[in-house]
Amino acid sequence: MRATRRGLIGFTVAGGGALALGACSDDGDGEVNVDEQAKGAMDDFKADTQFTATEPFTLSLLWTEWPDLPITDSWQFFTEIEKRTNVKFEVTTIPFSDAVEKRSLLISAGDAPSVIPLVYTGEENSFVSSGAVLPMSDYVEHMPNFQKYVEEWDLGGMIDNLKQADGKYYMLPGLQEVSVPVFTLVIRKDVFETVAGGIPETWDELREALVKIKAEYPNSKPLADGFEGQSMLNYAAHAFGAQAGWGFGTGMMDDGSGTLQYTAASAGYKEMVEYFRGLVADGLVDTDSFTAANDGEGTVGEKFAQELVFAASGSSGTAIDFAVGLDATVGAGNYEVLQIAPPGGPAGQICEPRNFWNGFMLNSELADSEYFLATLQFLDWLYYSPDARELVRWGVLDETYTKDADGKITLNPDFRLDAYKLNPEGTTDIQKDLGWSNSVFADSTESRALKESYNTPTFVEYIDSVLANRTPRDPNPPAPLEEAELEQASLLATPIKDTVDTNTLKFILGERDIAEWDDYVAELEGQGLQQYVDLINGARERFKENS
Incomplete structure (x- = not known):
């Protein structure tokens, strides 16, 4: 099994009305009297x-x-x-x-x-x-x-x-x-070194490298995602001071002062969208991989093997799959695949918070x-x-x-682990x-040792590179909601997030002009954005007072 990233849930209300279950056996203050329920315990x-x-x-x-x-x-x-x-x-x-x-x-x-x-x-x-x-x-x-x-x-x-x-x-x-981030860029290391001059450390350096690779391989669209853009935007957003894709969460993030702001209306989010719009405009992105369903990784893998894609979203398992595909097309020993630390950007050499x-x-x-x-x-x-x-x-x-x-x-000779191509x-x-x-x-x-035990040496290098060269972004301050607020937040957040998802993709693919950004933000505000922001910041202040 490959590492599978499921989208993070912001606010959900269980269908059918969450029913209170049977009363606990407690000692009068709502807690279980564990000493009286110790049958079988050591x-x-x-x-x-x-x-x-x-x-x-x-x-x-x-x-x-x-x-x-x-x-x-x-x-x-x-x-x-x-x-x-x-x-x-x-x-x-x-x-x-x-x-x-x-x-x-x-x-x-x-x-x-x-x-x-x-x-x-x-x-x-x-x-x-x-x-x-x-x-x-x-x-x-x-x-x-x-x-x-x-x-x-x-x-x-x-x-x-x-x-x-x-x-x-x-x-x-x-x-x-x-x-370390599970998903990041998996690249053809040999091509980046021989054609593009090295491994990119920032998104600007990646763009320069993609331009050179496109010139050498004109039929290629060298950058791909394969997860409807949700993976790449997730690990890219932090370098722009934003949250996006799988890591969008509630949409609220620290504005630097301890107050929470809505990321999809922020300057950093806009800068990220403009960056990817520029890549698409220059023919550097396989746009199909930004609209394909999450099972589209196989299609990107085929393009990677055919030298039509040279950098794509993936995990350590993806890197193994890409290598298997290249064995059949380019031949073993004629390529190098590498999972690299998420590139840095305007916000610095940072990556997602520790998870x-x-x-x-x-x-x-x-x-x-x-x-x-x-x-x-x-x-x-x-x-x-x-x-x-x-x-x-x-x-x-x-x-x-x-x-x-x-x-x-080491696996004994009679045993194998296909998920990681072991034995x-x-x-x-x-x-x-x-x-x-x-x-x-x-x-x-x-533990780190257990994580390294089933992964490739290149993944160990990846861990080292992230720990040495990237700083995890601080987690957002907690703002837990009470029962009535959860439902209110869900009702507000869902249509706003739908507008964000639709327009983020439209801006990136060029289906909506970035000059309409202010109109897009006004649409969010028309859906109750300020009410939502006030609700979450109110919960944040209450939590601070009670902590």
């Missing part, structure tokens, strides 16, 4: 130790199924975890194609399983006020692995930014020891379970223990893989056949 559970329930229990789990990775009950992933922990999963499956919608319906109807994985920050917002999910901040004291790695990896401030209007947070994210990856929520009905504490311990082990993270990625030590004295991991001669794919490296759990918490 008395001496601590960080970096194996969790094994003192008696077996079953835990219901929501599983998102990718079309190319159908789940099977016989996966070693399930049997091995049950063997080690005494915890058996009872799985409810939803398809990846509409996973967010199906998940919302299940939660709203009170039918969701106990554990709801594959949750990105912000996706919990619409379930908070109904009491449908538990406030995880009330229970992290029972999760020693989580606490340890939040502290060691200096993530405390980011965790604080997860807080809702009541000062609590309702999901636990995947923790990353090092955070979490996907984590989980807990159905509030779990608070009635006599195995509540054991569940917390189990999830703390599964999501945050280094041994569990290695298990979820690689399988069983000395069976599917080995690990030398320096920590280097292709192996007869058993540890992902498809055994369930390891699955995208529900594997792409969550990672």
Whole structure:
């Protein structure tokens, strides 16, 4: 499975009206009395130790199924975890194609399983006020692995930014020891060096390079996205002092003074749009890749292999796919593919803020379970223990893989990992056949060493280049909304965002003259932009006062 970026949710209200679920067993102040719900829990559970329930229990789990990775009950992933922990999963499956919608319906109807994985920050917002999910901040004291790695990896401030209007947070994210953009530019390094004079460090340098490549390969449109522009605008926007594409979020960002402004009406956003409009006007952009659906990556891959595209949006997995395509056209050894740090721009050599990856929520009905504490311990082990993270990625030590004295991991000869083109001669794919490296759990918490263990040496170079040469933008200050405000914000934000998306693409493709920018901003204002901005800044001020 490739790293898959799902669009960040700004404000959502669960369909059908989020229903409050069963009352928690609590000690009078709304919190679960964990000591009385400790069946199966370990008395001496601590960080970096194996969790094994003192008696077996079953835990219901929501599983998102990718079309190319159908789940099977016989996966070693399930049997091995049950063997080690005494915890058996009872799985409810939803398809990846509409996973967010199906998940919302299940939660709203009170039918969701106990554990709801594959949750990105912000996706919990619409379930908070109904009491449908538990406030995880009330229970992290029972999760020693989580606490340890939040502290060691200096993530405390980011965790604080997860807080809702009541000062609590309702999901636990995947923790990353090092955070670099998953998607950025993947380029033909050899062509950029021989034709364009080197690797671009800024968007202006990229433009100069693309002009030279276009002159050498006149049939090419050397720059492509493949994700309806959402990927490229996401990682480009930060260099222009804006937010866009997948990273648009609520549309609100710090204006530099601690007040939030609407990014799509800002000078930085306009400058970004003008930049890409100039590339399109000069024939440097494969415009089809800005309008194709998200499954258009294959088309861009074919053009990359045919030397019609020389720089495109992608992840480390995309770089591997591009290399496979070039093997068949240019020939192995006759090219170099490189994932580069997102170029800098007018706002500096900056990239997206340091990020979490996907984590989980807990159905509030779990608070009635006599195995509540054991569940917390189990999830703390599964999501945050280094041994569990290695298990979820690689399988069983000395069976599917080995690990030398320096920590280097190698698949055993009989096993392969097709998703990363590892050991292709192996007869058993540890992902498809055994369930390891699955995208529900594997792409969550990672140390740097674990991240590097399955990626290519060029990806390690990419990590180094970002950490050495780019500065993550500071995260936007939190402005959590109360229940009534969430619905109001959603009603305001949705039509405004639709106007932004439509006109951003029109400006870039030349279907609307950039001279009409002020008219476009007036259209946003006519849809209630100022009311929306005031609403979010009001929430920001309230949060500051109460913190």
